[in-house]
Amino acid sequence: MALVEELQVIAxxxxxxxHVSKEFRTGRGGVKALDDISMNIGEGEFVCLVGPSGxxxxxxxxxxxxLEQPDSGQVLADGKRITEPGRDRMVMFQEPALxxxxxxxxxxxxxxxxxxxxxxxxxxxxxxxxxxLVGLERFSHSNIHELSGGMKxxxxxxxxxxxxxRVLLMDEPFAALDxxxxxxxxxxxxxxxxxxxxxxxxxxxxxxxxACLGNRVVLFSPHPGRxxxxxxxxxxxxxxxxxxxxxxxxxxxxxxLKGYVTTEVGE
Amino acid sequence: MNRGLVLLRxxxxxxxxxxxxxxxxxxxxxxxxxxxxxxxxxxxxxxYLVSAVKDGTLMxxxxxxxxxxxxxxxxxxxxxxPLGLLTARFKVCADTIGVLALGLQTxxxxxWVPLTLLWFGQTEYAMLFVVIMxxxxxxxxxxxxxxxNVPPIFSRAARTMGSKPVHTLVFVMLPASLPFIVSxxxxxxxxxxxxxxxxxxxxxxxxxxxxxQLLQNGRDLTAMDQVIGIMIVIIVIGLxxxxxxxxxxERFLHHRWGTGRA
Numbered sequence: 001m002a003l004v005e006e007l008q009v010i011a012x013x014x015x016x017x018x019h020v021s022k023e024f025r026t027g028r029g030g031v032k033a034l035d036d037i038s039m040n041i042g043e044g045e046f047v048c049l050v051g052p053s054g055x056x057x058x059x060x061x062x063x064x065x066x067l068e069q070p071d072s073g074q075v076l077a078d079g080k081r082i083t084e085p086g087r088d089r090m091v092m093f094q095e096p097a098l099x100x101x102x103x104x105x106x107x108x109x110x111x112x113x114x115x116x117x118x119x120x121x122x123x124x125x126x127x128x129x130x131x132x133l134v135g136l137e138r139f140s141h142s143n144i145h146e147l148s149g150g151m152k153x154x155x156x157x158x159x160x161x162x163x164x165x166r167v168l169l170m171d172e173p174f175a176a177l178d179x180x181x182x183x184x185x186x187x188x189x190x191x192x193x194x195x196x197x198x199x200x201x202x203x204x205x206x207x208x209x210x211a212c213l214g215n216r217v218v219l220f221s222p223h224p225g226r227x228x229x230x231x232x233x234x235x236x237x238x239x240x241x242x243x244x245x246x247x248x249x250x251x252x253x254x255x256x257l258k259g260y261v262t263t264e265v266g267e
Numbered sequence: 268m269n270r271g272l273v274l275l276r277x278x279x280x281x282x283x284x285x286x287x288x289x290x291x292x293x294x295x296x297x298x299x300x301x302x303x304x305x306x307x308x309x310x311x312x313x314x315y316l317v318s319a320v321k322d323g324t325l326m327x328x329x330x331x332x333x334x335x336x337x338x339x340x341x342x343x344x345x346x347x348x349p350l351g352l353l354t355a356r357f358k359v360c361a362d363t364i365g366v367l368a369l370g371l372q373t374x375x376x377x378x379w380v381p382l383t384l385l386w387f388g389q390t391e392y393a394m395l396f397v398v399i400m401x402x403x404x405x406x407x408x409x410x411x412x413x414x415x416n417v418p419p420i421f422s423r424a425a426r427t428m429g430s431k432p433v434h435t436l437v438f439v440m441l442p443a444s445l446p447f448i449v450s451x452x453x454x455x456x457x458x459x460x461x462x463x464x465x466x467x468x469x470x471x472x473x474x475x476x477x478x479x480q481l482l483q484n485g486r487d488l489t490a491m492d493q494v495i496g497i498m499i500v501i502i503v504i505g506l507x508x509x510x511x512x513x514x515x516x517e518r519f520l521h522h523r524w525g526t527g528r529a
Contacts, residue, residue: 065427085427097424100524101442111428145525163428 003122006164007129012044012199013077013088013166015064020073022059032224033059034070039218039227046193046200048214050207050253056225057203061169064201065091077167087115089167090160094175096152098144104131104155105140111163130158133192150181157189161196170202174209183241186212190238207257211249212241219253221260229256307492312499315492324481325500331475332463333504335391339398340459344452347403351410351448352436361411368407376401376462380469389473394466401462402455409451413444446524449516456512460505478504 022034033056041047049057062068064075066085075082077089090111098107108127112118118126131140134154139147147155153173160168174182190213193200204210210217211233219229231253235245289309296308303311319325354365379400380393387393417440422430425439441448467479478497485493520526 067423067426085429087429089427091424091427093420093424095418095420097418097420099421099439099443101445103523110425114429114434143523143525145523159428 003125006118006122006126008164009195009197010164010166012197014043015041015167015199015201016076016079017041017060017064018074018076020060020063020070020075022056022063022068022070034063035224035226036073037225037227038073041199041201044197044199046202046213046215048202048204048210048217049220050204050210050217050257051220051225052205052222052257054225055220055222057220058171059225061091061171061201061203064167065089065169067091087111087163088165089169090163090165092153092156092160092168092170092173094172096144096149096156098152098155098159100144103141103143104136104147107144107155108158108162111159115163126162127158130162131155133161133195134158134188148181149177150185153177153185154188157192161192161198165198167199167201170200172204173202175204175206182209186241187238189213194237207253208241208246208250211246211253212239217253219257219260228260231256304489305491307495311492312496315490315496316499319493319496328476328478328481329500329504332467332477332479335394335398335475335477336459336463339395339463340402340456342395343399343402343406343455343459346399347406347451347455348410348441348448350403351407351412352414352440354407355411355414355440356436364407365411368404368411371400372404372408374400375465376458377465377469380466384470389470391472391474393470394463394472394477397466398459398463402459405455405458406448406451409447409454410444413447413451414440416447417443445516446520446526449513449520452516453509453513456508460508464501 017037017039020034020037021032023030023032025031033054037056037060049060051057059068063070064077064082066082066089069083077086082089099110102110105124105127108131109123112123112126115123128137128140131137134157136151136154136158139151144152144155156173174185177185186209189200192198200213202210202213207217211231214233217231217233218227219231220226221228231249233249235243235249239246293309296303296306316325350360350364350368353360354368355361376397379397383393383396387396421439421443422435425435430439463477464479464482467477468483469479471480471483478501482494482497482501485491485497
């Protein structure tokens with residue numbers, strides 16, 4: 001049955017970023033957002049990209065999503081070059097970007113409607129499954145304006161998960177939420193990552209958040225955007241953002257971050 | 268307080284207000300020595316309306332007018348929304364159709380009447396043309412405005428879910444501009460209604476005798492009860508149109524978007 005197939009846990013993707021550069025033209029000449037970036041991301045890895053604003057981490061995410069094209073270099077998903085957006089790579093933005101003319105179920109079904117070979121009843125079932133997964137079963141017919149910020153991001157998460165992508169790209173999705181809501185979502189996203197086996201790339205400027213979520217934290221520096229450092233986070237899951245071990249990691253990462261930010265200013 | 272009671276209270280308030288208005292009018296006519304031909308008593312207007320309903324002239328004239336209005340307005344919506352989408356998406360369209368729309372919107376559409384009569388003669392097409400010229404441009408401008416105000420993140424999000432440009436335009440940009448489009452439809456309706464009345468008063472169209480012509484006819488016969496009666500009918504149709512045509516949309520917007528008042 002198509003429905004069972006649709007809800008199956010599928011293999012996550014492996015991504016290869018190869019010599020990607022991207023420049024933006026502004027009034028005063030070009031700004032190098034990304035300068036010869038290369039990195040590999042394994043199947044099912046949870047990678048956090050951290051850096052101050054202007055370091056190109058969001059641009060890299062857009063390129064992986066296929067929303068923007070690099071000036072040079074390429075990104076491969078399972079060996080295939082990325083040229084346009086695809087349902088195998090879904091994106092969560094800082095704003096929930098939910099459609100106000102649809103209710104919660106309608107929003108989650110939006111991407112599913114673009115997926116052929118599914119009946120409407122099956123799409124509804126799939127949507128229900130993911131709405132339950134993010135814990136919003138009681139709100140499946142609510143209007144978007146009736147939800148809190150955290151609930152909106154949960155809907156956005158359900159919407160991103162619904163087409164069953166291999167990769168989840170998250171662009172500071174929790175930045176606008178209050179601390180308590182954020183902590184709940186850290187727990188949820190780790191659970192969902194383990195249950196649904198996705199490759200996740202998570203962009204943030206919050207070091208602690210990165211250390212809490214990622215298997216690996218990649219540090220970016222701005223002007224031009226480059227990779228400066230990498231940290232493996234060897235902590236068992238689920239991780240608590242307030243734990244002492246995590247604090248040690250985040251102190252270490254913050255020190256590194258400060259190090260090159262100050263040398264930058266000194267130069 | 269429960270909702271039924273609130274509704275009752277609001278209805279009573281309205282009824283009392285209008286009763287007072289009619290009574291004030293009546294009292295004024297009673298206590299002045301003014302010629303009752305110029306300002307007839309409310310009862311005379313009522314008598315005219317009753318007789319016009321009985322002999323069928325009112326129904327016939329309303330039907331003629333409403334048919335012109337609805338067809339013309341419908342054509343404006345069907346043409347205006349796609350044109351607005353085009354002007355919002357393509358610079359070429361914005362610099363051509365967009366500028367034209369902006370210019371023609373400022374032209375009161377009764378100005379088209381002399382030219383229209385030469386082009387179409389005294390036919391229904393002349394009336395339709397005037398109605399369309401009255402409402403089309405505000406539809407184009409409202410849709411254009413609506414699409415331009417859609418947050419860019421909506422189309423980015425849609426693209427990641429596999430939405431292609433035409434799909435995005437129809438299933439994201441169009442519904443996202445709905446608040447603007449509905450207010451454009453309201454404005455378009457008001458313009459269409461005004462221009463049709465002006466045109467009907469201005470020229471007699473042989474193919475149908477509308478409300479405006481009935482009003483003009485009343486003036487010619489110095490039958491002010493008829494003139495005022497028709498004015499009231501025009502007001503009532505306007506109110507009903509607002510409730511029937513636009514209230515459902517506004518309720519939907521209020522329900523989904525959580526903005527405005529139903």
